[in-house]
Amino acid sequence: MSTSPSIPEGTTPRTTVLPETSHDDAPKKTPKRAALSSWVGSALEYYDFAVYGTAAALVINVLFFPEDTSPGVAVLASMATVGIAYVVRPLGALIMGPLADRFGRKFVLMLSLFMIGASTFVVGCLPTYGQVGLLAPLLLALCRIVQGISASGEQGSAIAVSLEHADEQHRSWTTAWTLHGTQFGTLLATAVFIPFTAFLPEEALMSWGWRVPFWLSAFVVLIAWVIRRRLEEPPAFQETAAEVEDAKETEKEAENESLDPKTMERVAARAAAARHNPLQLVLKYHRAAVIRVAFAAMINTVNIVFTVWSLSFATSIVGLDRSTMLWVTVTGNICALVSIPLAGSAADRFGRKKVFITGALGAAVVMYPYLMAVNAGNWPLIFVLGAVMFGLFYSMSNATWPALYxxxxxxxxxxxxxxxxxxxxxxxxxxxxxILASLVAGSEGDNYLGVAVFSSVVAVLVSIAIATARETAFMTLDEIDAGDTFVQKVKQNQ
Structure with a gap:
């Protein structure tokens, strides 16, 4: 049998090269169910992350580290435990991404759901430094690692499900509900902490009150499981998976038949494409896209500075009231719940890149007066500028990136x-x-302008990365897939 032909550099081997199934037999899209499933899962994911981020700023820096640690060092250590879940997420992507492309989006969605739910619940059961010493932060870090790995599979699969189930004219609007879920989860996590910080005595908050928000994640897991168990794989994925199996079966049958060398070569090429590992394909043929997305995803810096660093800065350095600062985050997230669907719809109408870049640069500009207001303790300006920066501008980028990436x-x-x-x-x-924001802020933690500059530089780099991307708002998914030159080459030889 002839060996499969070499694949020209710059092209991508793909599996979608066999004849399409008939329209009568084709699987149906369910955009509403897919959007709801993605919304609930994202709400859980970011409830868990936001609960931890809030706890890290308010109580973990006290409970999980030695009492004689200076406030600045304690904040830095607690921020490091926030960061570790993000650091391991690329490892999770290497595991979860290929699983979703090989075995199905739903499989990974269910797996990540229970992983992140269980690890969050366990955080609420951990002993503190005063009870077990250094074992406490070590167990905390382990739970955060599990959270990070599971979250990396959750978001990518949820976005793919909602995108591939969406109507062609509303892909950005449909996928935006995934990020709408993240904002709701963040809002819920912050809101859950407010009554505990406002009404519980300090001793009760530090002993058991901080644990309750982590335990509540069990209810979100149950709701998400009920919704997701009825979700079907997207039609595009089902068709691709069927073509993979057909290509493999065709190669087996061809081995038992006497075919001319040219036909055998085409069969072997299709089967070879079907056997390619998704991770190998991405690393070899989509490196530029991965690098571009990696740069663009750093827009998350705005979110981290607003929801984690500025909260710690306001309460630990400036001395502002904790429960009132939590209401600033709540207000920003409420505004985001309105902005995200509108921004997603705007990206369908005007293009992904315009909406994303406007949001990134707008957030960079407003970060300066926002942190100035926090440093001055000006509550009206803190609320207004926080809502504008996070609830409007950052949400424009946040709503657009699922479809864009x-x-x-x-x-x-x-x-x-x-x-x-x-x-x-x-x-x-x-x-x-x-960690960088804490370092830029200095040993006293009061260099807020340096943190604003840091955020602005990141936002500019993000905008440059997106400016180099192709605008896909006015293309169909079939047209996007058809841009794969390897598929065109194989079809010419059929």
């Missing part, structure tokens, strides 16, 4: 590409932004 990759490697690119960016921003 996902459309940079074909169906056969979509989750692997999204997961790897975003998780590298999230690792750089979420893993190092809290």
């Amino acid at each position: 996902a459309e940079m990759f074909p169906t056969s490697v979509r989750v692997t590409g999204i997961a790897l690119g975003t998780q590298i960016g999230f690792a750089l921003s979420g893993g190092f932004a809290p």
